[in-house]
Amino acid sequence: MKLAITLCLLALPASAECYQWPLSGTPYDGDTFAVTVPGLPDELARVSVRVRGVDAPEIRGKCDQEIAAAKRAQEFTAGWISRGYEICSPEWGKYGGRVVADVMQNNRNLSQDLIDAELGREYDGGKREGWCD
Numbered sequence: 001m002k003l004a005i006t007l008c009l010l011a012l013p014a015s016a017e018c019y020q021w022p023l024s025g026t027p028y029d030g031d032t033f034a035v036t037v038p039g040l041p042d043e044l045a046r047v048s049v050r051v052r053g054v055d056a057p058e059i060r061g062k063c064d065q066e067i068a069a070a071k072r073a074q075e076f077t078a079g080w081i082s083r084g085y086e087i088c089s090p091e092w093g094k095y096g097g098r099v100v101a102d103v104m105q106n107n108r109n110l111s112q113d114l115i116d117a118e119l120g121r122e123y124d125g126g127k128r129e130g131w132c133d
Helices: 002-008 064-082 111-118
Strands: 032-034 046-051 086-092 100-105
Touching: 046 111, 064 100, 064 111, 100 111
Parallel strands: 046 100
Antiparallel strands: 032 046, 086 100
């Protein structure tokens, strides 16, 4: 199954091409949500997207403070993408089964907006800082 998705995504241009893949359900947290990739069989079409360049608190956080912050980030992302978005430059992330992509809206970047709203931190793929005091 992942091989079929990989082959479809490998066929995507390496440029900064953007796609309007529809949201599938609600965002999991502030930096992860699922989309439906048109043209794939139903059992392969749902793909998880990790927003490039940001780390948001985890819904299954290590403390109440992180969980509450994760819910705020999730609500922010849900509202943000409800106004329309594009998935740009998708590529497979380091964790299987999801892509990492820029998520754009009218020349705005979701990762930067999460950071500006203090609902996320810059993230380059390395070790993440904790969210608990």
